[in-house]
Amino acid sequence: QMQLHESGPGLVRPSQTLSLTCTVSGGSISSGNYYWNWIRQPAGKGLEWIGRTYATGHANSKPSLESRVTVSADTTKNQFSLRLTSVTAADTAVYYCARGVPFADYFDYWGRGTLVTVSS
Amino acid sequence: QSALTQPPSVSGSPGQSVTISCIGSSSDVGEYDRVSWFQQPPGTAPKLMIYEVNKRPSGVHVRFSGSKSGNTASLTISGLQAEDEADYYCSSYTSSNTLVFGGGTKLTVL
Numbered sequence: 001q002m003q004l005h006e007s008g009p010g011l012v013r014p015s016q017t018l019s020l021t022c023t024v025s026g027g028s029i030s031s032g033n034y035y036w037n038w039i040r041q042p043a044g045k046g047l048e049w050i051g052r053t054y055a056t057g058h059a060n061s062k063p064s065l066e067s068r069v070t071v072s073a074d075t076t077k078n079q080f081s082l083r084l085t086s087v088t089a090a091d092t093a094v095y096y097c098a099r100g101v102p103f104a105d106y107f108d109y110w111g112r113g114t115l116v117t118v119s120s
Numbered sequence: 121q122s123a124l125t126q127p128p129s130v131s132g133s134p135g136q137s138v139t140i141s142c143i144g145s146s147s148d149v150g151e152y153d154r155v156s157w158f159q160q161p162p163g164t165a166p167k168l169m170i171y172e173v174n175k176r177p178s179g180v181h182v183r184f185s186g187s188k189s190g191n192t193a194s195l196t197i198s199g200l201q202a203e204d205e206a207d208y209y210c211s212s213y214t215s216s217n218t219l220v221f222g223g224g225t226k227l228t229v230l
Contacts, residue, residue: 039221046123046209046223047158047166047209048221049220060218061218062218096165100219105152105213106154106156106171106172107156108168108177112164112165
């Protein structure tokens with residue numbers, strides 16, 4: 001059974017960079033043509049797709065976040081990562097990583113989520 | 121890229137059926153059969169309930185069904201049970217090669 005687990009600092013200062021890692025177990029991120037996503041959810045609000053990467057390194061993100069987001073994969077560690085620069089309080093949220101299925105474009109495996117708070 | 125539109129809340133009594141709508145555009149829901157639905161009880165990660173408009177993953181009850189007409193997708197839950205109470209989200213692939221979610225719908229079982 002595939003499992004995903006998010007890790008990273010729970011507190012980030014405003015204007016700094018948020019960095020999270022998703023560790024995948026029970027399968028290789030290099031197998032198949034799956035893509036690997038970051039999704040966030042502010043408290044009491046809805047889900048927001050942030051971006052994705054393939055194991056090949058091809059990645060893209062939500063246009064309104066594109067200038068601040070980098071999603072990348074490390075196949076040697078079976079992990080993928082999120083970097084979000086110049087954070088503000090509006091970036092405070094639970095961040096989820098999830099596997100995406102190509103051509104059908106749904107998320108079948110999710111991590112449990114990690115809360116990141118942006119505050120001084 | 122605007123979020124898909126869902127009603128903020130729906131409710132129903134046990135045994136009844138409820139339908140949650142997800143309104144998109146000709147650039148997402150209307151263009152592609154790549155609509156999925158997720159169930160999220162409080163404090164938990166979303167769970168896939170429907171994919172490719174009307175397909176159920178293994179383990180999801182047949183009481184959950186999906187459909188689409190034009191730019192609007194729908195999730196129907198029949199034989200409502202107390203355990204169905206949760207937030208529900210739709211998502212779709214878009215012509216910009218991105219993914220987009222709906223704003224979410226809170227289902228209350230009366």
